[in-house]
Amino acid sequence: MARTRTPVVAGWFTDDVQAEDGSGERGFRLLGTRCTACGSVFFPREDAYCRNPHCAGDELVEVPLSPRGTVWSYTDGRYRPPAPYVSDPAVPWEPYTLVAVELAAERMVVLGQAAPGVTVADLAVGMTVEVVPGVLDEDAGGVRTTWHFRPVPEASGPQARTARESS
Amino acid sequence: MSTDVAVLGAGMHPWGKWGRSFVTYGTAAARAALADAGLEWTEVGAVVGADTVRGGYPGHVAGATFARALGWQGARVTSVYAACASGAQAIAAARAQILAGLADVVLVVGADAAPKGFFAPAGGDRPDDPDWLRFRVLGATNPAYFGLYARRRMALHGDGPEDFALVKVKNAAAGALNPNARYRVPVSAEEVAASPVVADPLRLLDICATSDGAAALVLTSLDFARARGVADPVRIRAVSTVTPAYPRTELDLPDIATDSAAAVAPAPGSFRSALARAAYEEAGLGPEDLSLAEVYDLSTALELEWYEDIGLCGEGEGAKLVREGATALGGRIPVNPSGGLASFGEAVPAQAIAQVCELTWQLRGTAGARQVAGARVGISANQGLFGHGSAVVAVR
Incomplete structure (x- = not known):
């Protein structure tokens, strides 16, 4: 039976952006906003005002962020974070990896969890990673979805299709 | 005036x-x-x-x-x-x-x-609060950010965990001499290396505690x-509390992303360096005038960043200073002669005041066993969440 899938935050990502490879596939992307006056990009999204001090713009449009970037830095969480992070205290803590990713076109760094199974040993500063859909937590009420970053497989060139997870 | x-x-x-x-x-x-x-x-x-x-x-x-x-x-x-x-x-x-x-x-x-x-955000369901969001969405604790900065230093400047450990060894040695410090025992590099990893590459003894x-x-x-x-x-000759300049290109607590530099070119230098620069300008003094500094060593690696930000050395040269012993008691420019956050643990609203207490005792010449000889000028510097930070210059 299909369970309810709810983004952990509404409007921060979508799995319905046209892939850049011309395949016609719909792909997963983070969503930001861009000021129509000065072109500044914001993630998490700003919808009401532009934060460029030289711009009085107040019209911002939604834009998908680049699907790939390079690792700015990375770390992991060896201890259970406090609430509001959701984890079951009855289950032994499984460390997860955090990746800060530099997006070239947007000239910004975005933080995210690495896909399950990716450890700090799999990462290096400067490595190419891609954004993929992921699951943050789940309970009887359903699944909270999020974004993950994972290394782009060696064999996969720039023409590789935007990754999709089947879950 | x-x-x-x-x-x-x-x-x-x-x-x-x-x-x-x-x-x-x-x-x-x-x-x-x-x-x-x-x-x-x-x-x-x-x-x-x-x-x-x-x-x-x-x-x-x-x-x-x-x-x-x-x-x-x-x-x-x-x-x-x-x-x-x-x-x-x-x-x-x-x-x-x-x-x-x-x-x-x-x-x-x-x-x-x-x-x-770990410090945690206030309770409730508050998705409009960036501090709440970073915990809810990423589980990103304060040490997670410290880990990101430390790893970045390793990749950019070639620092190693052994350099970070030297900061703890130095600050613990000074803290052992301070009756107001929480931790008053010397710590060895081996003890730092044997402490558990909290946020790779940082270990428990690389990260400051939280204190009363x-x-x-x-x-x-x-x-x-x-x-x-x-x-x-x-x-007190200068107090700098300037805010950052847009676009901020260093990922900072509690943010999930930096500003974008796509439309506006970033100014050179970090927010931390701007805090110190504003204080130096207000005081009419510079890093060459300093006798000592108290900086916010939330992590060992972050203390090395501060060396560069307050102008004690060039970018990427922080580890060299601690290796040479320049920032230890008795060195060319002692940093955190109080023992720093490494020896105190963070008591947030008190900490920047405590830094100025140490400057005061050092400049009076009443700092006892941790006295910096002939201290005339000191700076304190810190950085907190949401674009807050400060630097204070005190003189005698």
Whole structure:
């Protein structure tokens, strides 16, 4: 039976952006906003005002962020974070990896969890990673979805299709 | 016109985990600072409190709570909150009142009773709060950010975990000499390396604890100090509380992303360096004039960043300074002679005030076994959440 899938935050990502490879596939992307006056990009999204001090713009449009970037830095969480992070205290803590990713076109760094199974040993500063859909937590009420970053497989060139997870 | 104010009194409640109210700690520190100044509480014209947000309702965590504990005597009251820079903003507010002629004697107090473990955001479901979001969406604790910065240094500058450990060894050695420090035992590099990893590449002994503690200062006009027979007091010459410049290109707590530099080119230098630069400019002094510095070593690796940000060395050269022993007691430019956060643990609203207490004792020449010989000029610097930060220059 299909369970309810709810983004952990509404409007921060979508799995319905046209892939850049011309395949016609719909792909997963983070969503930001861009000021129509000065072109500044914001993630998490700003919808009401532009934060460029030289711009009085107040019209911002939604834009998908680049699907790939390079690792700015990375770390992991060896201890259970406090609430509001959701984890079951009855289950032994499984460390997860955090990746800060530099997006070239947007000239910004975005933080995210690495896909399950990716450890700090799999990462290096400067490595190419891609954004993929992921699951943050789940309970009887359903699944909270999020974004993950994972290394782009060696064999996969720039023409590789935007990754999709089947879950 | 001189922008100096005199530091007539400095006092602390020792850092630790004492299990009492922040009001108890703050009142003890205030009494110690007043005694140090040789002044009665009833002579204080204004009190400025650095808010203790974990203490509850904003009206309770404010300066008025300390004024009530010391006994209502009609002093004007101000309360400020600026995360880790709260104490410095309290000093800035006190200084402004003195320089404006609104008060001759101002008491500045900050105190905290910190919970055990990771700092966590306030409760409830608050998706409009970036601090709540980083925990909810990423589980990104403060040490996670420290880990990101440390790994970045390793990749960019070739620093290693052994360099970070040297900072802990240095600060623990100084803290062992400080009766107000929470941790007062020397630590070896081997002990740092044997402590568990918290946020790769940082280990438990690379990351500062959270503590109970309190610090207070009695600030006065120079005229008042002279009238009381203190001809050559320690003076606060500059207080910088500048905000960052857009676009911020360094990922900072509690943000999930940096600003975009796509439309506006970033200014050179970090936010931390801008904090120090503004203080140097206001003081008419530079890094070459320093006798010592107190910087916010939330992690060992972050102390190395501060060396570069306050101008002790060029970018990427921080590890070299600690390897040479330049920043240890007895070195060319001692940093964190108090023992730093490594020896104190963070008591947020008190910490920036505690930094200035250490500058005061060092500049007076009364720092005992950790005295920096001939200290004349000191800087303190810190950075907190949400674009807050500070730098204070004190002289003798």
